[in-house]
Every structure is written in C-alpha cells, then in structure tokens.
Amino acid sequence: MTIEYTGKGDPARSLALLWRTSDRxxxxxxxxxxxxxxxxxxxxxxxxxxLQALSMRRVAEKLGVGTMSLYTYVPGKPELLDVMLDTVYGEVERPEDLPDGWRERLSRIARENWRLYLRHPWLLQVATSRPVLGPNVTAKYDFELRALDGIGLTDVEMDAVLTLVNGFVHGTARGAVEAAQAESRTGMSDEQWWAAHAPFLARIGDTARFPTAARVGQATGEALGSAYSAEHAFEFGLERVLDGVEALIERRTS
Structure with a gap:
C-alpha cells in the first residue's frame, strides 16, 4: 500500500489554502x-x-480542464492532499449535545471515525504524524477532547486516550477495507475461497498436532461465518479499549 505524508507542501501555501486566507x-x-x-x-x-491514482493531471481530466489551470488555485499535489484530508474530516458529525457518559461519547466518536474510513478508504494511506493544521482537523480534535474533559484525566492522558481510541479504529478499519477489497481484487468471495481450499485443508489439518488452532478456528468460523469479521473485531475491540480507559479513570478518581 502506497503511503502519503501530510505536510510535504509549502507551509505558507498549505495554511493559506486550508484556512482560505488568500482566495484571490x-x-x-x-x-x-x-x-x-x-x-x-x-x-x-x-x-x-x-491515492496511487491521484495526480493533478487526473483531477484536471475529471474536471475537463487543462492540468496547468489547476495550479492557479492549488500549488501542487502535497498541498492538495492536505486540503483533501481537512475537507473529509469536516464530514464528522460534531453535535452540540453530547451523550451523558464518557463511554457513550467515546463510542460515538469511534463509530464516526470508523464510518469515515469506510467512506474514504484512502485515508488509511495517509500518515498523519505531522497533523494537517486546518480548521476541520482542529475542530475535530477539539470536539473529541471534550468527550474526555472533566472526568478525572490529566490533559496529557486525555490526548493519549484519544490517540488510543483513534489508533484502534484506524487498525480495524484497515482490516475492514482490506477484507472488502479482497473479493473485487481477487475475483473470489470468502465463501468461494474457503470452498476452493477446503479439500487441501482437510489433508493438512492435523488436529492432533494443532489442537488449539483447530478448535478455535472451527468455533470462530461457525460463529462468524468466516475466519475474520471486521465488524466483530471492531465491536469486541472497542469494548475492551473502553474497559481499559474505565480502569484508568477509576484509578485516577479513587
């Protein structure tokens, strides 16, 4: 998977685009x-x-204009990527009225981010260790922090908990996108793949040699209908992450 990095463009030009301070x-x-x-x-x-298909030329073709005409508005692809990222982050709902409990608030945030990744899988190809300092990214960060404000955590812990939750969502969303793309890219559904491999698995599957793997694999396959379920991984994992946050809060407030 190709990874792109934010913040590669000219800082002054990127910030001017993000905040529309020079829209002439x-x-x-x-x-x-x-x-x-x-x-x-x-x-x-x-x-x-x-993102591997993204280029100024491809965007120009989609708009039906010459490539050079884009540069009047956007300096280049690095700055364009920064604005793209900030724009889609603006899709995340930020209601004024938050749920009462911190757990419900964090769960809502996780699900909003999960849906965002599934709508825009290319987000998983963007490394954001150097954050885009745009209005929507900033508003999203502020909104998500407010879900943790006043519950007994320090400011640093609030940031770390948010990083933990969003990192979990990022990882499970990657699995969900890869699973969804597997059928279109291989031309074979999960059911077809398992059916094709079943005769060979029966031959190499040694329950005496790998008893735990055989037992757990069978139980998982029967329960989930597959060897992997992105939805189950998300739901189960989110609850465990929130359990860990709850333990931290209890230590801080006890």
Missing amino acids: VSRKGKPDLSVERIVRAAIEVADADG
Missing part, C-alpha cells in the same frame, strides 16, 4: 473552477481508485 485568483483562472471543486474532484478520484 488571477485573471488567468477559469471562472468555473475553485479550490472547492478541485478538492472535491480529487476526493472522488481517491475514493474510487486510491
């Missing part, structure tokens, strides 16, 4: 073009074919 366009700009249209087209390209 030269007279050479096409009147039907805008930063918003370019970014939306880029997101559509990435949603359909992944």
